[in-house]
Amino acid sequence: MQKGRVIQSTGSWYHVDTGKEIIESRLPGRFRLNEKEVTNPIAVGDWVEFELNDDGTGNIDKIHDRENYITRQATHGKRGEQILVANLDQACVVQSIKKPKVKEGFIDRFLVTCEAYEVKPVIILNKIDLAKSGGLEFAEELSELYTGLGYTFLITSIDNSDSLQKLKEQLKDKTSAFIGPSGVGKTSLVNAIDPSYDLKVKEVSDFSNKGKHTTTYAQLIPLSFGGYLADTPGIREFGLVNIEPWELSLFFPEMLEPRQECQFNNCTHAHEPKCGVAQAFEDGEIAASRYNSYLNMLDSL
Known part of the structure; x- marks a missing residue:
């Protein structure tokens, strides 16, 4: 039995890195039957154990428990969830x-x-070189909002070496993932921070102003300056999974304190009287964009 990390998934085959070599491996059907609520029983970043076949391929026998993972609601009418990447130090939207x-x-x-x-x-926030004065002000406002909530916020451009250096420092010696819609420049950023890669990129459609899919499967890329980066296919929707309406506000840092002032323990902060979160929003302590996002998510749940 050998152990390795899944660095690429193409649907039926998994590329497993043992540290010495990469073994193309398959997953027995029993794993798929056991994971009815998950569209992909194995995700990039998973640690697995496998038996080596005579032809040099592997049969995966064990999937190790995950430390963490990024998941979203399955798309295209499928039930359950899709695990995008597992065992991360950080995930970059x-x-x-x-x-x-x-x-x-x-x-x-x-x-x-x-x-x-x-x-x-x-x-x-990428492609800042395309921004005019109004866009630059908007970028600064976004940065101020999210850094004020305790999140790391980077403004980047493949034409700005300083911003690329800051990004490299953020990624160095960590296992990270790039997640976002098509066309935002994920793959171009990978090429810019590590020129040893020449990953395919496509232009954004002028007609729809939406990105064209370039990365067609997730892969975990070793970075020349240390660490790993998962480049994932572009996604247009990010549906929440396994989150109950009553607990949604627990995942908004700015709502943790105000929600303790709510009259009802099961307050949804949408329409109830004497709601601490709604009052905090009225007092300007919660940004309108964040409160609207919260209400939209609550509605989707």
Whole structure:
């Protein structure tokens, strides 16, 4: 029996890195039957044990328990959840200032998932070189909002060496993931911080202003300056998983203290009287964008 880490998943085959070699491995059907609520029983970043076959491929016999993971609601009409990456030191949500524009709701859903699954989040606002004066002010406002909540916020451009250096320092010697919609520049950032890679990139569609999918499967890339980075396919939706409406506010840092002033223990902070969170919002202590994100998530749950 050998042990290794899954560094690439293409659906039916898993590339397992033992530290000495990479073994293409398959997963027996019994694992898939046991994981009915998960679209992918194995995720990039998982540690597994496998038996080596005569032809040099592997059969995975054991999936080790995960320290943490990033998950989202399954898409395309499938039930359950999709695990994007497992066993992370940090997960980076990547957004672009333009082409496509920032989706604050996406950021907030990502942050809630990180809070719920105990993953350190990092926010990256990319393509800042495309911003005009109004966009720069907006970027600074976003940075002030999220850093004020205790989150790491980086503003980047592949044309700005200082911003790339800060990003490299953030990623160095850690296992990280880039997660975000197509077209925000995830793969371009990988190429910029580690020129030893020449990953394929595509332009954003001028017609739809949405990104075209470039990365078609998740992969864990060793960085030349230390650490690993998971480059994941672009995702347009980030549906929350296994979070009850009553506990949603627990994953908003700015709501933890005000919610203790609520009259009802099961307050949803949406319509109840004498609600501490609603009062904090009225007093300007909770940003409108964050409170609206909270209400939208509450509605989706």
